[in-house]
Amino acid sequence: MSVTNLYSTGKIGCNAQLTTDVSGVLNGDVIITCKYAESIQTTTLTPKVKVTTEISIVRVAEQHYLQWLHYKHVRKNAQVILDTRIVHRCPPPSRYSSSMGSLHTAQLHIKGLLVSDAGFYFCSTVGNKLKREPDVSQLVIKAVSISETSFLTSPLEANKPTILVLNVIRFYPKKIEVDWQMGKKQLQGNPVLLANPHCDGTFSATSMIAFVPQAGDHDRTIICHITHESAKVRKTLKLRVSYAPLPLTVQPQEDIVKMEGDLLELRCISKSNPISKMSWILNGKVLLAKATTHLRIRVENVSLSDQGNYSCSAENSQGTRTSSVAVNVIGSVQPGATDEHTGLAAGISISVVLLLTIVTSIATYAFVRKRRMAGRQAEEPMYVVPSQPTVDVYETLKVADSQKPSTQKVHDVIYANTEQIRKL
Incomplete structure (x- = not known):
């Protein structure tokens, strides 16, 4: 986890020394140590009175009460956060407490760290002027990972505009980025990101984007990539889109x-x-x-x-x-059916058959007659009429003509065939 130094540009002081860099976690506890040995002056003593001198130094240290001071950027703006004299007399409920670490050091205890606790700390003895600036400790707050992410969406309907909302809960520091994607493409729209502070110094953010779902978006997945100093988080949302029946x-x-x-x-x-x-x-x-x-x-x-x-x-x-x-x-055709369509079809069929029969009969008659005529011309003798014909010649010609079929006979044959077809 990376450490965020929010106040690295602050000034410690012209003669002060930054002796300690302390890291803390929000809502955690931290101890800051301050050296003040230079504020107790001892005289040069002979070895015979060495023990007596050490006892005297302890008494002097106990008589010099401490003040703990805190500032953000400039030392002259430092504020007293703890005065040991007041604590000894009437200790109020406080997140700060002080203790003597040794003859040369004091310790400041801070409980339940807040973002506002970040900055510079030093201690000063009351009623005793230092020969130089005190040593200063810098407290920095580590980045806080995102504790929770959640989508807040209303029921989605095809072709109805809506707003997709992603909540990112409790993180620190404030800077955060949210990227909306569907599949491998950027989700169209202009997302809005709002960050809100909490009392403990952390933040929560809300990212929103306008969206018009389509029927084809049902069961598709939207991915949010969250980028923060503490970590990168990937959050997915499977779409449930209501839509009317598509073409059947x-x-x-x-x-x-x-x-x-x-x-x-x-x-x-x-x-x-x-x-x-x-x-x-x-x-x-x-x-x-x-x-x-x-x-x-x-x-x-x-x-x-x-x-x-x-x-x-x-x-x-x-x-x-x-x-x-x-x-x-x-429907299938049944005997004796009187259906109008069936009767019409039957009548048309009979007419067609009758017409074909007539045509066939005429063609057959013409063919047979032609054959007969050809045969008679080959078999019958030629009749040569003399310049002065006799009565016998005329009789022979009459007999030959009488053997040819007449027109009336042809009509009789066609009529007889037609009657037979109708009976069918």
């Missing part, structure tokens, strides 16, 4: 199409502090509600009554968040 995650995220009898499964994920009450709602009816971060709904053998708009809701003291997904269910 619904799975699947797109609208759903299911067939009757299929399995329907929906999930909803919420993040908030405190934990939200989550609900699944279908067409205004609550299907499931629970305080959680993950809510799942499962419907087996889904039916037409299960289709609609499914909404997931998350609510806590900070707010509400909702997300939804549409579910469509397609």
Whole structure:
């Protein structure tokens, strides 16, 4: 532990000698020794009267009462803190007391040291003029380590300005520094540091900084680095930030199409502090509600009554968040069903099949006719009409023409095919 010399610039005196440097601890006790042998003058004696001279010196010392004086910087401003004559007559309650250490010294006892006790001390005999300045002792107070640190914070809410407060209790000397950090970065803002003295000379300090917490700051850590002469202290604060539910995650995220009898499964994920009450709602009816971060709904053998708009809701003291997904269910086709949509689809299908059949029949007829015509041209003899045709020639031509299919026959075939398709 380092020693703080608060009064090193003080003046001892023109002829005084600084013989002792005494260190003390706040609220502790200390003893300061003063030599005053030079104030007792003895005459030159013969060896025969040596014992008598020593006894005489003791009596002289007891007859010279002492005064203890204390000053901060300049000796001429010294004040008497203890007069042994007054103590002997009527000792008052005091932190100071004096005792005779030996024939040449006296001791000053100080109990419960205060910061104000730091400075210079010397003693002086009453009624006896010194030939020189007395010896002076300097008392310095050691640095006092920080006894306690604590955070004082109000409940934190996202996007709501607040003030973070750090209290540093009982330290000495006064100079102290506090640095605010979050993670490895300096916390934004201008911190304020106030130091307040105590009666015993120690100090307490309060450091404050403005802060606007965000939802992402929840569970993050703020670190305060405290620098003092006595030690370096690291204090941490884990943030607890209240915030409304963040945008919900619904799975699947797109609208759903299911067939009757299929399995329907929906999930909803919420993040908030405190934990939200989550609900699944279908067409205004609550299907499931629970305080959680993950809510799942499962419907087996889904039916037409299960289709609609499914909404997931998350609510806590900070707010509400909702997300939804549409579910469509397609029913299976039953015999004799009179559903309007089913009938329309069936009618369209039949019309398409009929049209394709007609087109196919016409194409087939054209192809077959073309083949027949090609074959007849190859097999039938050529009819050469003479310049003067006979009656037999005309009869032969009539017979050949009668074997060709007529237009009426083609229409009859197409009509017959159409009737068969309708019966289907």
